[in-house]
Amino acid sequence: MKTEVSKHNISSHWCPECKAVKEKTITDALPGFTIGNKTLVYSALLHFTQGVSLSNIVKNMGFMNLKISSGCLVNGWHTLAEILKPFYEEIKIETKNAEAVYADETGWRQFGKRFWLWGFFTAKSALYVIRSKRNRSVVLEILGNTFKGILITDFWKPYLAVAARLRQWCVAHYLREFIKIENNNKDHSRSYLKFRRIVRRLFTDALIFSRKKEIPMEERIKRQAKFLKRLDKVSCLKMKDEDVMRLQKRLKTYREGMFTFVVENVDATNNFSERMLRFAVIIRKVCFHTMSDRGSETLSILLSVFKTMELRGLDPYSETIKLIEKYI
Numbered sequence: 001m002k003t004e005v006s007k008h009n010i011s012s013h014w015c016p017e018c019k020a021v022k023e024k025t026i027t028d029a030l031p032g033f034t035i036g037n038k039t040l041v042y043s044a045l046l047h048f049t050q051g052v053s054l055s056n057i058v059k060n061m062g063f064m065n066l067k068i069s070s071g072c073l074v075n076g077w078h079t080l081a082e083i084l085k086p087f088y089e090e091i092k093i094e095t096k097n098a099e100a101v102y103a104d105e106t107g108w109r110q111f112g113k114r115f116w117l118w119g120f121f122t123a124k125s126a127l128y129v130i131r132s133k134r135n136r137s138v139v140l141e142i143l144g145n146t147f148k149g150i151l152i153t154d155f156w157k158p159y160l161a162v163a164a165r166l167r168q169w170c171v172a173h174y175l176r177e178f179i180k181i182e183n184n185n186k187d188h189s190r191s192y193l194k195f196r197r198i199v200r201r202l203f204t205d206a207l208i209f210s211r212k213k214e215i216p217m218e219e220r221i222k223r224q225a226k227f228l229k230r231l232d233k234v235s236c237l238k239m240k241d242e243d244v245m246r247l248q249k250r251l252k253t254y255r256e257g258m259f260t261f262v263v264e265n266v267d268a269t270n271n272f273s274e275r276m277l278r279f280a281v282i283i284r285k286v287c288f289h290t291m292s293d294r295g296s297e298t299l300s301i302l303l304s305v306f307k308t309m310e311l312r313g314l315d316p317y318s319e320t321i322k323l324i325e326k327y328i
Contacts, residue, residue, distance in 0.1 A: 027325040030079060035068060040076045041320045047077075048302045049316070051282035081298040083327045084320070088301045091125050091308055096143055098122040100150040100266050103159065104273035105134060106281060109289030110296055117284075118142070119277045126276055126307035130296040136161035150260060152270050155250065167257030171203055172269040174250065174258075181243050191239045195247070198234050202227065203268075210262050217263065224262040231258060276307065 014020075029036045043061070046052040052060075054070050061068050095101060101120050108115040108130055116134045120127040120142050131138045136158040143151070143162045151164040154173045178196050182188070206227050209215075235251040251258070261268040280303060290296045309316040 027328045030076075030324065030328065033076060033079075035066075035072065035076065037321050037324045039066070039068075040073075040080060041317055041324070043073050044077050044080055044302055044320075045306065045316060048283065048299065049279065049306050049310075051279070051286045053286045077302065078294060078298050080320075080324070081301040083324060084301055084305045087305050087308075087323070091127050091304055092142070094125050095120050095122060095127045096147075098125070098149050100152065100264075101143070101147070102152045102267075102270050102273035102276075103139070104154065104270055104277055105138075105156070106277050106284075108284060108296075110293075111291050112289060115296070117277070117280050119273055119280070121273050121276045124308070124311050126304055126311060128280060128300045128303045128307075130290070130300055134158070150264055150266050152266055152273075154270055155254065166260050166264065167254075168260040168264070168266050168268065169254045169257045170268075170270045171207070171258070171261075172271060174247075175200070175203065177243075177247055189241045191237075192241045192244050195234065195237065195239060195241070195244045199247075202230050202234065206259055206262055207268055210268065220263045224259050227259045227262060228255065231255060279303070279307065 027037075030040070033040070039061075043057050046057050046060075047054065054073065057073065058068060058070050099122075101122055103118070103120050105116050105118045108117040110130065110132075113132075115130055115132050116138075118129045118131060118138050120129075127142065129138065129142065139158050139161050143164075145163060147162050147164040149164065150166040150168060151159065151162060152168040152170070153159045154170045178200075181192075209223055231251055232255075235248045235255075237248070239245055239248065260266060280299075283299070283303075290299055305320070306316045309319050
């Protein structure tokens with residue numbers, strides 16, 4: 001495969017009205033760059049959506065007789081992030097005003113130090129931010145003190161900092177507690193086995209009902225009340241098993257957000273956010289960490305914009321090139 005090399009002869013002329021030298025605008029490449037927009041966007045997609053390492057991208061470009069340094073690519077990605085930042089800010093606004101947001105976080109490294117990659121996702125947008133803290137400040141920064149939509153998360157307490165209209169706590173995270181308990185201890189009391197059986201049946205019934213279509217809202221509200229009544233009964237059972245008591249306490253604490261999925265069009269779990277974070281985890285495993293605040297911001301912007309375009313059924317490659325040409 002051969003690389004296509006384009007040469008642009010740029011003519012200039014003196015404008016008597018502007019009192020300045022005018023040159024023809026070239027939209028195939030950014031000012032000061034020797035690589036074209038297509039190469040720049042293609043390399044960014046390889047790295048930020050497929051997890052291809054920087055060294056392998058340089059090597060693959062070499063196979064196409066395109067000699068390019070890693071520094072040239074990194075500088076290009078930083079510039080690309082600056083161009084796409086307005087799009088990124090729009091995603092932030094849309095996330096804050098969304099009807100439902102799935103949120104999660106995972107570990108990250110910035111120059112070897114412990115950071116956190118947060119993800120806030122809707123049906124049509126993906127927002128990634130890297131912060132040094134894993135506390136309520138990040139949640140408040142993105143969603144504000146009051147969120148008018150439905151917030152779907154696991155049981156991490158910082159999410160309680162936001163006053164959401166409705167919540168849906170991840171049912172899968174709750175049920176996984178039984179697996180953890182059984183992996184740590186093979187001998188279980190009768191009270192534990194009874195509690196596990198009742199809880200599993202309760203959530204199974206709720207999940208089966210929520211998947212039924214064309215059910216009137218009144219019927220859904222009534223059924224939600226019945227599920228909550230069953231939850232109250234199981235959470236008030238007198239049990240001496242420590243694991244059961246801990247799980248009963250969780251049911252009481254997060255009661256109001258356990259069956260929102262029965263009446264609202266949201267998932268019972270936050271698996272959607274976990275799937276969206278998986279792309280970033282691949283990058284983390286390949287590249288290990290970002291090296292600076294600017295690097296973390298570039299990753300957040302490009303990953304957010306590319307994944308948002310995919311969720312909206314757009315081609316990230318062609319759409320990004322259009323945005324670059326418009327910017328130029």
